[in-house]
Amino acid sequence: MQKFDIHILGCGAALPTPRRLSSSQVVNIREKLFMLDCAEGTQMALRRSHISFSHLQAIFLTHLHGDHTFGLIGMLSTFGLLGRTQDLHIYGPHDLQRIFQPQIDYFCADSPYKIILHEINTNTPQTIYEDRSVIISTLPLAHRVPCCGYLFREKPTPRHIRRDMIDFYHIPISQINNIKAGIDWTLPDGTLIPNERLTTPADPVRSYAYCTDTTYQPQLADLIRGITCLYHEATFAQEHALLAKQTFHSTAAQAAQIARDAQAGRLILGHFSSRYQTEDILLQEAQQIFPNTFLVEDGLKISL
Amino acid sequence: MQKFDIHILGCGAALPTPRRLSSSQVVNIREKLFMLDCAEGTQMALRRSHISFSHLQAIFLTHLHGDHTFGLIGMLSTFGLLGRTQDLHIYGPHDLQRIFQPQIDYFCADSPYKIILHEINTNTPQTIYEDRSVIISTLPLAHRVPCCGYLFREKPTPRHIRRDMIDFYHIPISQINNIKAGIDWTLPDGTLIPNERLTTPADPVRSYAYCTDTTYQPQLADLIRGITCLYHEATFAQEHALLAKQTFHSTAAQAAQIARDAQAGRLILGHFSSRYQTEDILLQEAQQIFPNTFLVEDGLKISL
Numbered sequence: 041m042q043k044f045d046i047h048i049l050g051c052g053a054a055l056p057t058p059r060r061l062s063s064s065q066v067v068n069i070r071e072k073l074f075m076l077d078c079a080e081g082t083q084m085a086l087r088r089s090h091i092s093f094s095h096l097q098a099i100f101l102t103h104l105h106g107d108h109t110f111g112l113i114g115m116l117s118t119f120g121l122l123g124r125t126q127d128l129h130i131y132g133p134h135d136l137q138r139i140f141q142p143q144i145d146y147f148c149a150d151s152p153y154k155i156i157l158h159e160i161n162t163n164t165p166q167t168i169y170e171d172r173s174v175i176i177s178t179l180p181l182a183h184r185v186p187c188c189g190y191l192f193r194e195k196p197t198p199r200h201i202r203r204d205m206i207d208f209y210h211i212p213i214s215q216i217n218n219i220k221a222g223i224d225w226t227l228p229d230g231t232l233i234p235n236e237r238l239t240t241p242a243d244p245v246r247s248y249a250y251c252t253d254t255t256y257q258p259q260l261a262d263l264i265r266g267i268t269c270l271y272h273e274a275t276f277a278q279e280h281a282l283l284a285k286q287t288f289h290s291t292a293a294q295a296a297q298i299a300r301d302a303q304a305g306r307l308i309l310g311h312f313s314s315r316y317q318t319e320d321i322l323l324q325e326a327q328q329i330f331p332n333t334f335l336v337e338d339g340l341k342i343s344l
Numbered sequence: 345m346q347k348f349d350i351h352i353l354g355c356g357a358a359l360p361t362p363r364r365l366s367s368s369q370v371v372n373i374r375e376k377l378f379m380l381d382c383a384e385g386t387q388m389a390l391r392r393s394h395i396s397f398s399h400l401q402a403i404f405l406t407h408l409h410g411d412h413t414f415g416l417i418g419m420l421s422t423f424g425l426l427g428r429t430q431d432l433h434i435y436g437p438h439d440l441q442r443i444f445q446p447q448i449d450y451f452c453a454d455s456p457y458k459i460i461l462h463e464i465n466t467n468t469p470q471t472i473y474e475d476r477s478v479i480i481s482t483l484p485l486a487h488r489v490p491c492c493g494y495l496f497r498e499k500p501t502p503r504h505i506r507r508d509m510i511d512f513y514h515i516p517i518s519q520i521n522n523i524k525a526g527i528d529w530t531l532p533d534g535t536l537i538p539n540e541r542l543t544t545p546a547d548p549v550r551s552y553a554y555c556t557d558t559t560y561q562p563q564l565a566d567l568i569r570g571i572t573c574l575y576h577e578a579t580f581a582q583e584h585a586l587l588a589k590q591t592f593h594s595t596a597a598q599a600a601q602i603a604r605d606a607q608a609g610r611l612i613l614g615h616f617s618s619r620y621q622t623e624d625i626l627l628q629e630a631q632q633i634f635p636n637t638f639l640v641e642d643g644l645k646i647s648l
Contacts, residue, residue, distance in 0.1 A: 054425055056418070058392045080418040081385050088362045106451045110418040114360070114384040117410045121358055139450055146443055147410045 042070045042173070044194065044246050044344040046269070048336045049085035051310035053275050054107045056080055060338050062107035063252060063311060065271070066091055067192055069174050075099040076190060076250045082111035083118050089339065093119060094126070098169060100176070101132030102252055103162075103187035104139060113143045120151030127154045133162045133186035162188040165263060179263055181254035183288045189251035191264060199239035209233060244268075246344045252311050255285060256294040261301035268344050270295075270304040271336070273311035277321045280313075292322035296329035307333040308342065346374045346477070348498065348550050348648040350573070352640045353389035355614035357579050358411045360384055364642050366411035367556060367615060369575070370395055371496055373478050379403040380494060380554045386415035387422050393643065397423060398430070402473060404480070405436030406556055407466075407491035408443060417447045424455030431458045437466045437490035466492040469567060483567055485558035487592045493555035495568060503543035513537060548572075550648045556615050559589060560598040565605035572648050574599075574608040575640070577615035581625045584617075596626035600633035611637040612646065 045068040050061025062079030066086070073095045075082075086093060096119075102108055112130075119128065130136070136159050144155050160168065162180055169176040172195065179189035198220035206216070211225055219225065225233040249264045252273035264270060272295035276284040284291050292309055299307035307330050312319050319335050326333040336342075349372040354365025366383030370390070377399045379386075390397060400423075406412055416434075423432065434440070440463050448459050464472065466484055473480040476499065483493035502524035510520070515529055523529065529537040553568045556577035568574060576599035580588040588595050596613055603611035611634050616623050623639050630637040640646075 055422060056388055058388050061388075080415065081388060084360055084362050084365075084385060104450075106418060106421045110421070110451075111384065114410060114414040117414070118359060135450075139447070142446065143443070146408075146439075147414075 041243050044069050044248070046248060046271070046308075046342040046344070047089055047091060048310065048338060048340040048342070049082055049089065050079045050338055051312065051336045052079075052107075052338075053311050053313045054105075055314045056107070057314065060312075060314075061085055062110075063102075064108075064111065065250065066096075067248060068095075069192065069194070071095055072097050072171070072174075074169075074176070074192070077102055077108040077252075078110075078112040078115060079107055080110035080114075083115040085338065086115075089341075093122060094124065096128065098129040098131065100168075100190045100250075101130065101136065102181070102189060102250070103133055103183055103185050104135055105185065105253070108253075109140075112140065113147055116144060116151070116155060117147050120148050120153065124151075124153040127156060129156050129158060131158045131160055131168055133160055133188065135159075135186075160188060162186040165191075179249060179251060179260060180257075181251060181260070182257055183253045183255070187253060189249060189254070189260075191247065191249045191267075193247040194245045196245050197242045199235070199242045202238055202240060205233075205238045209238070211238070248344060251298070253289060255288040256290050256297070258297070258301065261298050264298075264302045264304070266304075267302055268305045269308060269342065270299050270302065270306070271308045271310060272298055274309040274322050274326065275311050275313050277316065278325050292326040292333075293329055296326035296333060299326075299330040299333070304330070305332070308336050309333060310336045345547050348373050348552070350552060350575070350612075350646040350648070351393055351395060352614065352642060352644040352646070353386055353393065354383045354642055355616065355640045356383075356411075356642075357615050357617045358409075359618045360411070361618065364616075364618075365389055366414075367406075368412075368415065369554065370400075371552060372399075373496065373498070375399055376401050376475070376478075378473075378480065378496070381406055381412040381556075382414075382416040382419060383411055384414035384418075387419040389642065390419075393645075397426060398428065400432065402433040402435065404472075404494045404554075405434065405440065406485070406493060406554070407437055407487055407489050408439055409489065409557070412557075413444075416444065417451055420448065420455070420459060421451050424452050424457065428455075428457040431460060433460050433462060435462045435464055435472055437464055437492065439463075439490075464492060466490045469495075483553060483555060483564060484561075485555060485564075486561055487557045487559070491557060493553060493558070493564075495551065495553045495571075497551040498549045500549050501546045503539070503546045506542055506544060509537075509542045513542070515542070552648060555602070557593060559592040560594050560601070562602070562605065565602050568602075568606045568608070570608075571606055572609045573612060573646065574603050574606065574610070575612045575614060576602055578613040578626050578630065579615050579617050581620065582629050596630040596637075597633055600630035600637060603630075603634040603637070608634070609636070612640050613637060614640045 052060035274292035275289035356364035578596035579593035
């Protein structure tokens, strides 16, 4: 299977601590890297994780609160000092340019690479990136400011050729792509060889959704149905459900409801309020609704 | 002796690493805290050092390069989340308001305390803070952008009363302040008791100068003559003297020349280029000129 890894660089809520940064992740799809949010300290966490700075294709910001963006300008500046020349695209909601372009102009004036800011309409899902292996699109979320999640979906890959059967039936090279695509083969005597005998199934299509920060959005489940892995914010435990609602955050139980309704493969929780000494209560409350739930930690790598 | 401590939060040059942040320090004078520069990660380093956020009086920025300022907005935001209500004064060169006011307005809009920015003319030394125990003034430096160092000088304290002698000569309470100020005492029979018999010497006046980033500025020695402790940038070793000049930085040897010419008590070196695996060469080159030289490290506390 090709690489599809999630690196958790930071999973705390608003207040970073020496133990836990605020939000930042890197998704590695076949050695192309995509960053999700960029809290203060992200560049140091990148180094700690031995992730190659130079393979970063794009940065996706969910919203313009400081605990998701304060590491951006420092990291961009460092990329320049390290001699990056490849363009870097940054996506984020309304105000991205107004807030960050002046900082980039001032602090990265001598940088040897181009930084291109893209403002997203967060009200409707849209595709913002596509290459031969992945499609990345936005997921509308509801927070105190414009906010969206991001959905990574692999493109389907062809079935795997069974070399032995191709040789056995003397199928010419010119037909291999058709066979990979699932087409049957007819022998000179008219016998039909079903594709299943010539190939093994394609790798399953994997997907990842990053949903933070948001109040409980039941309709989100429809947009991520069948997701392989869902990261959903779980700022609060059930006892603070009212506070979650007031601050446009979610409880762990609400995150689990989304995962259950979306028939997700796995739920990973983050964006923990620093008020909890341990997040066990969040895990318990979520697992009662969706058993295949895990808590993330800074430095964790998850392979899909 | 009253407290006069320097906490080194970060002492690296432009590129922060997990091992070493860029520039940031806290000076603790009698439990009043003053921050010098604020690199990315400073708020996490503050927590690591168990320094009380709430006792911070003011922040002094030497210049507006990212490795001295990228931690500012995150820290200010955190102070707000932690409920700070006391005004916070921030001093820095020209452009401080243009660059940081929009960020403060956007990210700290709900903060329950006031942030007041003060732009400094870095071309001439000036007093920017004074209370009953300390005077803080600026030191012109020469870098690629407007830049100044900061000089902390304790105010002289009175001599210490010898309680036993005061009792012995029956000196009334009303005269104590005069005695502390160094005035002699005359007995009813006209005998003069010299002040030295009634008091012990005042604590020595301590001082600290923070000089970074700068090219070699020989005239700096005059402004800090007799300094108790000098922090001077030592970005480069002698082999990179030309690079130091070109980038408006100093070598360790140049820092030592300033310390020697200023008759400093102690020299501490920081702002090390990340090109050096070890800074031993910097220490050696400085000690040849000024033996009482030390290298700082993140997390170090120096008591004057």
